[in-house]
Amino acid sequence: ENVLTQSPGTLSLSPGERATLSCRASQSVGSSYLAWYQQKFGQAPRLLIYATSRRATGIPDRFSGSGSGTDFILTISRLEPEDLAVYYCQHYGGSSLTFGGGTKVEIK
Amino acid sequence: EVQLVQSGAEVRKPGESLRISCKTSGYNFDTYWISWVRQMPGKGLEWMGRIDPRDSYTNYTASLQGHVTISVDKSISTAFLQWSSLKASDTGIYWCARHGVPVAPDKFFDFWGQGALVTVSS
Numbered sequence: 001e002n003v004l005t006q007s008p009g010t011l012s013l014s015p016g017e018r019a020t021l022s023c024r025a026s027q028s029v030g031s032s033y034l035a036w037y038q039q040k041f042g043q044a045p046r047l048l049i050y051a052t053s054r055r056a057t058g059i060p061d062r063f064s065g066s067g068s069g070t071d072f073i074l075t076i077s078r079l080e081p082e083d084l085a086v087y088y089c090q091h092y093g094g095s096s097l098t099f100g101g102g103t104k105v106e107i108k
Numbered sequence: 109e110v111q112l113v114q115s116g117a118e119v120r121k122p123g124e125s126l127r128i129s130c131k132t133s134g135y136n137f138d139t140y141w142i143s144w145v146r147q148m149p150g151k152g153l154e155w156m157g158r159i160d161p162r163d164s165y166t167n168y169t170a171s172l173q174g175h176v177t178i179s180v181d182k183s184i185s186t187a188f189l190q191w192s193s194l195k196a197s198d199t200g201i202y203w204c205a206r207h208g209v210p211v212a213p214d215k216f217f218d219f220w221g222q223g224a225l226v227t228v229s230s
């Protein structure tokens with residue numbers, strides 16, 4: 001099983017700042033098989049990014065994804081108050097669909 | 109409009125059985141795999157297993173194999189998650205989610221249900 005480790009655990013930033021969230025895999029991941037989700041408190045997760053860098057329908061362009069191999073990044077270019085949430089990466093190749101432990105983004 | 113609507117919150121005692129549902133609409137039910145994801149209180153997301161509605165082929169994460177069963181009823185475009193003997197550690201929120209590409213088992217999830225809280229307590 002490919003274990004995904006997200007860092008930092010919590011990120012506290014001010015509106016307008018840039019957020020950089022990391023997802024590291026224990027085994028190499030094909031670039032087509034890495035997604036990011038946003039989960040606001042009390043809500044279902046929402047797909048942000050799939051295939052490492054492709055934005056899902058309706059996702060603002062301040063969200064972007066990058067990476068390859070074992071290291072992937074979700075960037076929120078200019079934080080807005082509504083970006084308060086937990087963000088999860090997911091590997092979806094093969095027999096198991098694993099999630100990282102999540103990064104909580106707090107807005108100062 | 110694609111929708112996944114889950115059944116409501118449930119409270120059960122350890123050892124009891126339970127089946128929760130995920131009714132879909134707005135797309136061809138046969139065409140997209142469905143997965144179930146759990147979230148224990150205050151914790152992250154954990155993939156449980158998936159089903160191909162065309163033939164009810166399933167596979168599960170190793171730790172839950174034999175403890176839960178995923179099924180579908182194509183006539184009502186609904187997926188199910190069931191337990192024959194609940195444990196207190198099954199307490200959590202359960203989400204159904206549609207795979208984002210047709211007839212593909214290993215994909216991201218593009219639409220999610222609203223979640224169902226299951227509480228198992230004596």
